Amino acid sequence: MxxxxxxxxxxxxxxxxxxxxxxxxxxxxxVEKISFEKNNLMIxxxxxxxxxxxxxxxxxxxxxxxxAAERITxxxxxxxxxxxxxxxxxxxxxxxxxxxCFDNCIMKMAVTEGKSITKKKKIINKAGEVLTIYxxxxxxxxxxxxxxxxxxxxxxxxxxxxxxxxxxxxxxIIGNIVGRSTKMMEIYNLIDSISESRANVxxxxxxxxxxxxxxxxxHFSSIYRxxxxxxxxxxxxxxxxxxxxxxGHVRGSFTGAISDRQGRLELAxxxxxxxxxxxxxxxxxxxxxxxAVEEKRFERVGGTKTINVDVRIISASNKxxxxxxxxxxFREDLFxxxxxxxxxxxxxxxxxxxxxxxxxxFIEKFNIKTKKKIxxxxxxxxxxxxxxSWPGNIRELESVVEYAATHCKHNHxxxxxxxxxxxxxxxxxxANHSISSHNNRLDAISLEKLQKALExxxxxxxxxxxxxxxxxxxxxxxxxxxxx
Numbered sequence: 001m002x003x004x005x006x007x008x009x010x011x012x013x014x015x016x017x018x019x020x021x022x023x024x025x026x027x028x029x030x031v032e033k034i035s036f037e038k039n040n041l042m043i044x045x046x047x048x049x050x051x052x053x054x055x056x057x058x059x060x061x062x063x064x065x066x067x068a069a070e071r072i073t074x075x076x077x078x079x080x081x082x083x084x085x086x087x088x089x090x091x092x093x094x095x096x097x098x099x100x101c102f103d104n105c106i107m108k109m110a111v112t113e114g115k116s117i118t119k120k121k122k123i124i125n126k127a128g129e130v131l132t133i134y135x136x137x138x139x140x141x142x143x144x145x146x147x148x149x150x151x152x153x154x155x156x157x158x159x160x161x162x163x164x165x166x167x168x169x170x171x172x173i174i175g176n177i178v179g180r181s182t183k184m185m186e187i188y189n190l191i192d193s194i195s196e197s198r199a200n201v202x203x204x205x206x207x208x209x210x211x212x213x214x215x216x217x218x219h220f221s222s223i224y225r226x227x228x229x230x231x232x233x234x235x236x237x238x239x240x241x242x243x244x245x246x247x248g249h250v251r252g253s254f255t256g257a258i259s260d261r262q263g264r265l266e267l268a269x270x271x272x273x274x275x276x277x278x279x280x281x282x283x284x285x286x287x288x289x290x291x292a293v294e295e296k297r298f299e300r301v302g303g304t305k306t307i308n309v310d311v312r313i314i315s316a317s318n319k320x321x322x323x324x325x326x327x328x329x330f331r332e333d334l335f336x337x338x339x340x341x342x343x344x345x346x347x348x349x350x351x352x353x354x355x356x357x358x359x360x361x362f363i364e365k366f367n368i369k370t371k372k373k374i375x376x377x378x379x380x381x382x383x384x385x386x387x388x389s390w391p392g393n394i395r396e397l398e399s400v401v402e403y404a405a406t407h408c409k410h411n412h413x414x415x416x417x418x419x420x421x422x423x424x425x426x427x428x429x430x431a432n433h434s435i436s437s438h439n440n441r442l443d444a445i446s447l448e449k450l451q452k453a454l455e456x457x458x459x460x461x462x463x464x465x466x467x468x469x470x471x472x473x474x475x476x477x478x479x480x481x482x483x484x
Contacts, residue, residue, distance in 0.1 A: 047066050049066060053068065107152060177210060178357055201215075206393055207395075209393045211276070211316040212276055218314060229268075230264045234281050242281075247300055274313075275313060279330060290337060347393050348394055349390050449468075461475060
């Protein structure tokens with residue numbers, strides 16, 4: 001009878017079975033089968049979560065450990081279940097004090113305060129590496145409302161925190177220009193070196209790299225900073241209005257000119273005129289601008305009075321202006337007047353080390369605007385951000401971050417929060433990379449290498465394909481290609 005009671009004892013629903021030790025369901029009683037199926041369902045649910053999740057009893061012993069927890073800590077569930085939680089997160093080491101881990105346990109805080117607690121902390125993984133995690137502790141209750149243990153969810157933010165720490169005390173922002181990569185530091189140093197100069201600047205770079213922001217930063221770091229900063233998008237204005245916008249006009253000079261009007265060049269007196277998308281100007285307009293740039297004086301449209309100006313001109317373009325000169329669409333003499341101090345803004349794919357800093361900057365802006373409290377980004381998101389090519393550069397990154405932050409329901413951004421089209425493009429890039437790698441591998445197989453592999457395998461097709469790490473079909477095509 002005692003044996004029967006022992007066999008029919010039900011495992012509590014909270015105590016999840018270890019996935020690494022399969023149970024023969026035929027040996028279980030009907031009641032135990034129900035509990036077993038519930039446990040399997042709970043394991044399946046926990047294993048689909050990107051965050052590390054573990055549960056503990058009130059003796060601080062681990063009762064479940066999901067796949068993400070295994071990935072982050074390096075411990076398998078069979079190694080963790082039944083152990084004290086600090087034996088897994090703070091194994092005996094001089095790097096992290098176990099007593100400090102126990103005294104600052106967020107699960108204890110959650111029990112004491114009766115609410116969920118989120119906190120950043122250091123842990124040691126199985127390989128002995130120090131990781132930074134953001135962990136949330138919550139008390140678990142049964143159907144009667146009685147506490148039965150606790151649950152901790154956590155994300156690995158080590159890479160993100162390390163990059164943030166690397167930036168502490170270092171210069172990585174001027175105005176609204178953010179970055180700490182070598183190329184950006186060179187630009188910062190150049191801005192410093194030309195702060196006392198009156199020379200014109202030409203900024204070249206792809207769309208979305210922040211050329212206008214850089215022009216703004218140059219202005220406010222220069223001797224012209226007390227004067228106005230006037231911005232003109234040369235691509236946004238019709239040709240028949242652009243001359244009037246730049247130089248102004250006098251009353252009656254054309255239909256609609258009902259009064260005298262100052263142009264942007266005149267409004268920029270003692271300051272900076274930023275000519276964005278300078279490569280979009282027509283040849284005729286370039287000729288008129290050249291005269292004003294060379295002589296620092298001009299006449300309004302329809303006027304006869306000469307106006308002298310002291311203005312620094314910063315031009316910007318996403319076009320290759322030297323190529324435009326060769327094609328006859330841009331004047332060479334104007335190019336050399338504008339290109340006294342050239343600055344090339346690198347695309348985001350060439351300064352990926354700046355992505356975590358840019359993310360933090362955009363999240364801070366978003367939090368202020370929406371009153372949200374997003375604090376972090378998962379290491380998986382950082383990884384795909386760094387591997388992505390960013391054709392839209394910083395502008396695209398900001399849009400993706402804003403989308404992710406808008407759809408984020410917690411205080412950290414996960415892969416699921418990214419735009420579907422963005423995730424699809426990442427998958428396509430991976431596929432293209434895989435195809436490229438495959439083609440490169442095939443190109444590396446020479447006739448001599450193929451013949452050698454065939455001879456060593458005694459012309460056994462399966463063995464030859466395995467030796468060359470290609471499929472049998474690919475092997476057949478290569479043999480046909482080389483006439484073998």
